[in-house]
Amino acid sequence: MQNPTSLAPAGPFSEDEREAVYRAIETRRDVRSQFLPKPIADTVLRRLLEAAHHAPSVGFMQPWNFIVIRDSAVKTRIRQAFSRANEAEANKFPDSRRALYSAMKLQGIAEAPINLCITCDRERGGPVILGRTHNRDTDIYSTVCAVQNLWLAARVEGIGVGWVSIFEEGDLRDILGLPDRIVPVAYLCLGHVDELCSEPELQTRGWAERLPLDDLIFQDGWGQKSG
């Protein structure tokens, strides 16, 4: 049988292109406070969704859907669900951290012109999916790849993205009318930004620090360091 694969050139990008890609990766931020009210043009939103839709997926399953939320009544219900979950989460932390937790803004649901729920259809493509037999969660991993593609594409477009995960899943299911087989993987707030924090907000506020990369790299087996 003839090999149907067609090949395209795949050498390194030019220096400028390479720098631009790494700049997008390094300056991407999780956004909660910097959203501008300016609407996102449909053409821009479409490019972001195309970027997400070009993510890798197990068995080319493409398990994602994109629920674009603009309706302020829906956002209000989502915001209320966040508030309930946020209170419960705050109470999980010891007294010494609770005040700092409560002082942080952890969502921009109302301020972001668009909210976007990226879901995973756990039954898309039928019961047997190439590559998923031994790890059922690879459909979820695939959906997260779509989220990251969108997040980086958004940086390039001057659109900030904030991932909000402080919800009871049942609330999201109920508000968005999700069938049982659909998992809400990411709830994202999107809006134009003209400024972004230069470091993760959780770092500047003293909640956590970026770990040294060298501590995380092992050679040929868990815990094994070179030299």
Ligand SMILES: Cc1cc2c(cc1C)N(C[C@H](O)[C@H](O)[C@H](O)COP(=O)(O)O)c1[nH]c(=O)[nH]c(=O)c1N2
């Ligand atoms: C799966 C997942 C879920 C959440 C987040 C991220 C991810 C990957 N993050 C954002 C998170 O705090 C942030 O990514 C890190 O602090 C690192 O900062 P930068 O993304 O580099 O700005 C996040 N932030 C927030 O304010 N509220 C939230 O509910 C969440 N939830």
